[in-house]
Amino acid sequence: MPVRVQTEDFDTGVEINRMRHSRMDTGAIVSFVGLVRDTNHGSDVTAMTLEHYPGMTERALEEIVAQAKERWDIFDALVIHRVGTLKPMDQIVLVAVSGAHRGEAFAACEFIMDYLKTEAPFWKKEQTSAGERWVEARSSDEVARERWNSDINTYKQ
């Protein structure tokens, strides 16, 4: 279960192709890419700096992937998260999940993102035309994570 935290950009096509060629019984690969937007809370965002806690961040991501693998019948999961200074339209994060069928791969991909947003130690600071500001945690992200604790939303074949 590869987890990578890096300053460099990533190539989603290359990563998905690698996953596609890793085993012949893969029927579905679901991926999510998170991007830097040029606007947030009504301000122009000119750049964003991402900080993390080396050691703990990787461990937290590995734990989230392990939970997803326990919960759904998926083959593999990849998480790449960038740190450092990024510009609007830059890629921040890639989550890719492979499995035999799409249902479990979709669910696991969303689960990993929801947990990443609320559990993995990353912090964003935005540079705006009005100055710098740390991004505040959003309660909607907590809500998104909590729904996975309800059996109703647990996808199982």
Add this chain to the structure above:
Amino acid sequence: MIKILYFARLKESLGKASEEFELPYQNFTIASLMTLLSSRGETWGREFGQGSTLRAAINYDVAREESILKDGDEVAFFPPVTGG
């Protein structure tokens, strides 16, 4: 002796990324540490005092208020996370 790390907004408001700290007694908890840190001054009181939203970790694992610290631990305090 333990090591304390501060991250993100907290690191900037305290003007400090890390420090060494001597545990004053046995069974010293995260809550005890936060109370002690909150008495260091206005900014520290605001960050670590009543209603603090900070999260804590011990040796890379999420910690609770009642988690007990021991010599050699790496403790981290940080604001709610905002990655992704």
